[in-house]
Amino acid sequence: MSATTDRPGMLAPTTDTTPDFGVDSTDSVGSLSISNEVALSASERQMTLNMGPQHPSTHGVLRVVLKLDGEVITDCDPVIGYLHRGTEKLGEAHRYSQIVPWTDRTDYVAAPMNNLVCVMAIEKLVDVTAPELAQYWRVIMSELARIASHLVWLGTHALDIGALSMSLYCFRERELILDIFETFCGARLTTNMMEIGGFSRPIPENLPGMVRDFCRIFPERQAEYAALLSANPIWMARTKGVGVITPEAAISYSLTGACLRGSGINYDVRKAMPYLVYDRLDFEVPLGQHGDTYDRYLVRMEEMRQTIKIIEQCLDQCEGMDTPLMAYESPYVIPPHKGTMTTAEDMQRHFIWTIKGFNPPIGEAYAAVEGPKGELGVYIVSDGGPLPYRFRLRHPDFVNLSVLPHMAQGAMLADIVALIGTIDIVLGSVDR
Amino acid sequence: MTDPNPTAAGALAVAEPVPETALAVAAPADPWARELWFDADVEKHPALRELRTAMPEVIVDVVRFRDETTIHVRREAYREVCRFLRDHPRISLNFLSDTTAVDMLRLRESPRFDVVALLYSLPNRVRLRIKAGCDDGESVPSLTPLWNGANWLEREIYDMFGIVFEGHPNLRRMLLPDDWDEGHPLRKDYPLRGWGEFPVSNAERTVGRVRTRWSGRGAS
Secondary structure (H helix, E strand, O other), X not given: OOOEXXXXXXXXXXXXXXXXXXXXXXXXXXXXXXXXXXXXXXXXXXXXXXXXXXXXXXXXXXXXXEEEEOOEEEEEEEEOOOOOOOHHHHHOOOOHHHHHHHHHOOOOOOHHHHHXXXXXXXHHXXXXXXXXXXXXXXXXXXXXXXXHHHHXXXXXXXXXXXXXXXXXXXXXXXXXHHHHHHHHHOOOOOOOOOEOOEOOOOOOOOHHHHHXXXXXXXXXXXXXXXXXXXXXXXXXXXHOOOOOOOHHHHHHOOOOOHHHHOOOOOOOHHHHXXXXXXXXXXXXXXXXXXXXXXXXHHHHHHHHHXXXXXXXXXXXXXXXXXXXXXXXXXXXXXXOOOOOOOOHHHHHHHHHHHHHOOOOOOEEEEEEEEOOOOEEEEEEEEOOOOOOOEEEEEOHHHHHHOOHHHHHOOOEHHHHHHHHHHHOOOHHHHHO | OOOOOOOOOOOOOOOOOOOHXXXXXXOOOOOOOHHHHOOOOHHHOHHHHHHHHHOHHHXXXXXEEOOEEEEEEOHHHHHHHHHXXXXXXXXXXXXXXXXXXXXXXXXXXXXXXXXXXXXXXXXXXXXXXXXXXXXXOOEEEOOOOOOOOHHHHHHHHHHHHOOEEEOOOOOOOOOOOOOOOOOOOOOOOOOOOOOOOOOOOHHHOOOOOOOOOOOOOOOO
């Protein structure tokens, strides 16, 4: 019914209200020729596409403004800050021991790691060393947090690319880790488990067994994931050669973690500047060769295997060790809870310490750990008062995300979710 | 002659031959030994020693605290110092770990801010902190020409402290909205809870209510 006009390839605007299924049309197939397409300028061809902040593949509230030429991304501008809560300003308004819970809320998929780096910075400032057993358990808990974070990354990254079932499997194993956290400190997500000077609560008796069970179960489960993905043609087509970062660009963009090591640069804080007991542990740092999304996937998978090795060594080395868990001899460490309910002196001392806090020496300290996503650092400036003068959180996600425009330049639109996933961001720590 | 440089700079170091003139002077003690980077006497620090030789006029102060060395430099030379330390073949502080700022309002008269660059050397495995003081309204040379990673970090400093970076390609707010006009929140004179409630209430609606099928009452 819709007759063609004299202009070839254009359908005449129909005034008829009856539906037109095109069956009567004489030239339905060839009507979309491009012969009459007007040559558009570059700016007219460009389309601006707003992705997020409420988009399931942005892992939170990341907004990315994309400029497209067809399906090719010509420009990319990440807009962040939707989850900004001013953690650094809040840190300046709390006593040193009160900051630790705030760090849970930044990188919330690996909260023990944030607690660890926060107390390490404070301990460096006041020159306190945690007892040996506490150091081992700090390593165990933070390495479990690394696996939990990598599992969330693997599940959501694969989900973005299209492998739906991976997220179900990964979150199943993550539950085991969260159960361990819950047994240890009572919380699953916002753990607040590290304290200045060690741990003030004893290690539960069944905890080493739970961790050993996990170390027994997890490798074979991870082999299943690798069997699902590593040689999967769809997975390889979506990740190989996508988002290539050269070693020079990786250093220039200050990337850390798997983004840096996927490009072949050997920088792992655990090896470069060993902290806690990492100098006694035997593990390897996997490096990528091509710097693409597939290499970063392989690096993180191998990191999980190495992490299991680390945890098993820690459990072996600290077995039967009966050193205290808290460096109570230091005045910067909270006094023992024991006696606070029975004797007035203990209660008063505890009360005064909690209310007044402590005054560290004037100075500044930077502590860094190898977080799940890269170098996680805390920089504290002290003016000698009970509140930190400046509390700076250096989260690797924020710095790593700045490479996204560089990677997205010239990439296909469908790959942007793979690129966001491969950086492994958590918006809580990007925005802080 | 024995190797004058047995422990220098770890396994990753670029094997840079020491010139002959340096050999004669440095034969008794290795000037690049790893212990010197952590020596209690800060003047033995190799980066500081080289910096004192190359550009002595830029160093304002040197602080050593808890195994960390901080070099305060003049604001104008901030980028040049970082470029020197990055491109020096033996110091090779080629990785920008972090850039941030500290508002020193309650601690000293002037300058008000400290811009802090935390450099790391991938071959030598050491850190060094460079600080440049700047007053309110003064601009600091941007590190973005040296490291792309400084781009977002300096945007964050501008957002939080209002420090302007000269030579930055895209100095916009990072975490706060672009139209945020209440100042820079990490300054010490910015109250913790802000300057007041966020001015949104029903009385100040900018878009009038529209009568719809479902609201029934309708109102202007």
